[in-house]
Amino acid sequence: MSNSHYQKTTKIIAIHGWLDNLNSLIPVAERLVNHHSNYEICLYDRAGHGFSSHIPKGFDYSNAHNLQDLRTIIQSLGWNKEKFSIIGHSYGAILGMSYAASYPEEVLCLVCIDSFPRIEASMENYCKIQGARIDNSLKHHKKPPRSHDTHLTSQAVLELIKITRSGITNEAAKLLMERLIRQDAGLS
Structure with a gap:
């Protein structure tokens, strides 16, 4: 096939919100693909959502863990070698903002739907909050299943x-x- 017939795809990863799943973004993805045949859209269920597995005992659903999962998916797709776009809904938008801030050289466009900015506490308060969060998570994982x-x-x-x-x-x-x-x- 000659280069004149090759149309480069626009790659988009769509990230659903907290307690949602990839189905919440299917209508958006379908509309985009119907209007732009060169769009390649990746939808996925974040850990513990939809059909994906829950995380192992002792881990939590922290922003860092979700960001690492997103990075793993993007690397698996090979999209980290070129620019791609992110569409995020609710918590997915926060995750998208975190990814774009961490890897700005990879992100062409960021679309945030129904989100709010993440506000970090002072470093002293942040450390106390993180410590309490980790201890609560470990305490939760020691409980017998309900x-x-x-x-x-x-x-x-x-x-x-x-x-x-x-x-x-x-x-x-x-x-x-x-x-x-x-x-x-x-x-x-």
């Missing part, structure tokens, strides 16, 4: 999503639900 109600219906889960996410449509709630739950003997 039993969960396995008799939830799909409708009950859908209602729970709608209650906890003000203004969400039925269609959007169902899209999120696909990756928030898994079929078990007690789910109908």
Whole structure:
């Protein structure tokens, strides 16, 4: 194929928010790809969200851990060798800001949806907060696992999503639900 027929793709990684999953960004990704055939978009479930595994005991869902996961994904795709764009929603936008600040030479464009800036405390307070956070995380991981109600219906889960996410449509709630739950003997 000659160079005149080759169209370079615009690479975009989309990062979902806290307690969401990649399905929350599917409508955005579909619209972008439908209008720009050269867009290559990567959606992924962050650790402990959607169909991804939970992190091991003793670890926590810190910004540093999430940033390391994002870096690993970008390196696995080989995107760190060229400029790419980031779309982040809510906590995903905060993660995108952190990545862009850490690797500005890699990021072409950053789009933040429904986010707020991260505010760091003074170094003294930050260290106290981090120490308490680590100790709380370790204490939590020593507790025996809780039993969960396995008799939830799909409708009950859908209602729970709608209650906890003000203004969400039925269609959007169902899209999120696909990756928030898994079929078990007690789910109908």
